[in-house]
Amino acid sequence: MTALQDLLSYQRETEALAAIAGRLGWDQETVMPRGAAEQRGEEIGVIEGILHGRRTDPRIGDWLAACEGAEMTAAEAAQLRHIRRSFERTSRVPAKLATELARLTSVAQGHWAEARGRDDFAGFAPVLEKIVALKREEGAALAAGGDVYDALLDDYEPGMTAAELEAIFGEMRPRLVALREAVLGKPEPKGLSGTFEEGAQMAFSTKLALTFGYDLERGRIDKAVHPFSSGSGADVRITTRTNPADPFNCFYSTIHEVGHACYEQGIEADYALTPLGQGVSMGVHESQSRIYENQLGRSRAFTGWMYDQMTEAFGDLGLDGAEGFYAAVNRVQKDFIRTEADEVQYNLHIMLRFDLERAMIAGDLAVADLEEAWNARFKADFGYDVPRASLGCLQDVHWSVGLFGYFPTYSLGNVYAGCLHEALRADVPDLDAALGAGDTAPAIDWLRDKVQRHGGLMTPREVITQACGAAPTAGPLLRYVEAKFGDIYSL
Template sequence: MSAFDDLMAFQRETGALAQVAGRLGWDQETTMPHGAAEQRSEETAALESVLHARRTDPRVGEWLAAIDAGALDEVGQAQLRHITRSFTRAGRVPGKLAADLARLTSRAHRIWAEARADDNFAAFAPVLRDVVALKREEGAALAAGGDVYDALLDDYEPGATAQQLSDMFGALRPRLVALRQAILERPAPKPLSGTYDDAAQMALAQKLAETFGYDMSRGRLDKAVHPFSSGSGDDVRITTRTNPLDPFNCIYSTIHETGHAAYEQAIAPAYRFTPLGEGVSMGVHESQSRIYENQLGRSRAFTGWLHGQMRAQFGDLGLDPEAFYASVNSVQNNYIRTESDEVQYNLHVLLRFDLERALISGDLAVDDLEAAWNERFAADFGFAVDKASDGVLQDVHWSAGLFGYFPTYSLGNVYAGCLNKALRQAVPDLDAQMAAGDLGAATGWLRENVQRHGGLYTPREVIERACGFAPSEAPLLEYLEAKFGDLYAL
């Protein structure tokens, strides 16, 4: 076998082990007994040690040195690009630090969940201090003298920098704030009321996932505190949550996670267990979940069909299709990022982006985080946080050590705006299809132009190739101003 063949065989085995590690995470969030948490943290750390040893195995460096990149085709060169980057980054992080982080974040997740349930940030703060300290150590090792936060961001959006994102977000903020203020001066739409059975919500959620192209023969839908998608290839699992007073929470969490899962299921099978066999970045991943959830799932055409599905499942809703559409897209004060409307969502993300950068730089101490969050929230949204679970404790990310992850949510929205513009040009009768509950053309276009490529191209290349133009915030802003201008007669 050639050096490239040896490298790829080794890589596929590493990729398979990484999938097992991911399955442990899914189990921890869904069905693991509460009392198993400490044991699971040791299991997670042990597996992470094995993975780290493989990612830094000297043979990888030897194979890389022996390969003539010029003799490889486009796919082989892309594989080499990813493996070289991963090997270089993994080699900068000591094995003990990688295992310590895995062990700590597994324990921190349990402590966060308990603190969130008790609305007690002080109970979470000590372990969060430890997580921040280890992430700073990891970031410094990865940065090799460069910017620590950028080094962490690179795990989720290769090639992006905090300054680039700050510039993009700075262009978004003024028009979003202006749009939000204009909307909140208008009468609010009539809300959906009543109670909605949990089991019926889950039945509808499964139907919606399948409507958006999720292959249940290679996946499953479960409940979790924080909805997520896990896995790739032929085992991609999603979770959602239910609230008897708010079925939209379950519906749109499910559609959102289906976007992530559909991406993973659609990647070319030949890339399985290799670096190309997963989404190229979290920004591109988020673009899929956001366009599924918002530009498609919250459109007037699709909500007209959804209105009929909900009436069939729950009976009379007290809203006609147009009022239902307005209710789905209602803009109102809300504490929770994952439940936020399209207009205000990015303001939630920017708050977290700025705070976590300050935590990593040392400009903000963990003990001051809750006060800083509450102050920023009041400034951005005009009302006060009522409790920690509606504020600093609402998201799982920091307990998991996912610093650098939050900004990819807004970047995903920007990418989704670009993709929606291109999709509308490619499928001019899209609304007529969605009104009949047919998402095939939309999801097929995304599968062909984005999802099947996996990691073959860089994140920006994926979007530019799909759209025919360089990504920018302009299409998203134009879409939001047109949609909500119409809804609220601005």
């Protein structure tokens, strides 16, 4: 075998082992007994140690050197790019640190869930302090003298920097704040009335998943406290959650996670168990979930179809026809929860988290002071007080599992989705006619061709730029939300 064949064969085994580790994480979030948390932490720590050893094996460096100048396909060259990046980054992190981070964040997830249930940030703070200290250590190792936060961000959005994000968010924040104030100054549309049985919600959720192209032969839908998608290739799983008074929580969580899942299912089959066989970045991944959920799923055309389907499934919804339903789906309200936020306010939630986590990593904000800092920032941005920790700094799982640098990719995904939506509309002028009939195929086929099938073949910026014909900017997203909510609220 050649060096290239040896390297790619070795990498395939590493990818398979990583998939097994991911399945353990899915199990932990869905069906694992609560009492197994400590043992699961050890199991995941051991697997992470093995993965770290494989990713830093000196033979990788030798194989990469031997591959220099060799003839190869574009896909093989892209695989080498990912392998080289992983080898160089992982080699900077001591195995002991990687193993301890994996063990601690696995266990911390259970501590976070318990603290959230008790609204007890002080009880969780000591665990979070350990995680932040380890993430600083990891970031410093990865940065090799550069910016520590940028080094952590690079795990989720390769090539992006905090300075670039600051510039994007700086353009977005004043326009979103102004739009929010204008909208909240108008009468609030009526919401749904009645209760919606859990089984019926899950059945309708499955119908929506299928409508948006989710392949249940290669996936499944389960329940979790915090909806998520996991897996790749032939095994891509999603979760959702139910609330008897708010079925939209279930339905749009499902559509959102289906966007993630369809990205993974839409990647070229030949890329499975290779570095190309998964979404290229969390920003691009989020662009798929957000465009499925919002620009498609919350559009006037699609909600017109969805209104008829929900009326058939649940009876009278207490709304004034399809237009009332469209307004209810897109209702802007004062609230605290990021995952339930409307398109106007969602990115303000992300900007808050971005600034706070940067401050924690930099050492400018002590973990013990996080709850107070969160509440003060929320009051400044949203205008009202956070009543308890589960509605504030304990609402998200991300920091408990060490995902520092992850949050800003949510808003970056919204920016990408805005660009993709504008390009999609230009290429598919009769899109609304299809969505109005419950036919998402024209949109999904376009996204699969332009974004999903490529997997990790290109860089994140290249994927979006090629799909849209121009480099991504915040302009399309801002134009979209201002036009949409200006229309709904007669601004």
